[in-house]
Amino acid sequence: MIDTFSKNGKRKSKRSMKITHVIRGEEWLPSAPLHIFLYDCFGWLKSAPKFAHLPLILKPDGNGKLSKRDGDRLGFPVFPINWTSQEGEVFPGYREKGFSSDAFVNMLSFLGWNPGTDKEVFSMTELISAFSLNRVGKSGAKYDYTKTKWFNQQHLRLKSDTDLFELLILKDDSILNNFSKEFILKVISLVKDRAVFVSDIFDEASCFFNEKIDFDSLAIEKKWNKQMIPHLNNILDSLVALEEFVAEDIELVFKNYLQSNNLGFGKIMPMLRIAVTGKIAGPSLFIVMELLGSSKVQGRIKYALNTIV
Known part of the structure; x- marks a missing residue:
């Protein structure tokens, strides 16, 4: 002492x-x-x-102080960085799992303290300004890994596209061999809100960075309707005829076709998304299609029509 x-x-x-x-x-x-x-x-x-x-940080389930064994049992880190015990056992750290330092500190500050407002996302400067021991609670706070990932997602969204580009390149600079910085920045801007970690951007942007896409079998099972295939072919023909392959015109062609054929949005839109991206969910499909370009979109729709049975 x-x-x-x-x-x-x-x-x-x-x-x-x-x-x-x-x-x-x-x-x-x-x-x-x-x-x-x-x-x-x-x-x-x-x-x-x-x-x-x-107050102590408590286990997510039950009572008692959070321990490293709880992290092993429930699948989350309990150390800021990788830690090796005297016995040689390695425990993963938040840094190695992809958490940013800003998000980690923000999360820790809310385990036992609150600012007295609805604001939850703080920079370090804001935390220093707002923190007061008078607002530290007396009871222990249960740790919530889902909430911790939420903090990371919020801080990731606050980063500029350029900052995220630099972090992405640190993880894998090979994408610069095939794509320009300008294109990658546009992709980042489109998908970053869906990412929790920087590495998630690669997954969310897989339809941009991979020539061959893998179709989500569950999405096909739920949303691929063989009776709608002729309509998808017709939409393809309309897309081919576009003079400018931009999101606004793509959307207009799509909606006009639905209206003239008395089709609901949910009947054909999931099939188009699956054909173009391989997935059932994602950012604005019309912007995705514009970024991919007319030739690639046409090729993917044709491939899906010939491949998915």
């Missing part, structure tokens, strides 16, 4: 380091009177730091 080690290995007291506040877990609360008494014994009581005790 009184001593700590400096960088050169020599002991330095907390008093000589001029520490003003000691903030620690509530399991230290019973020891606080003894620690204050020690300061009094040394004649340091007037310069003793202020002590604050934080």
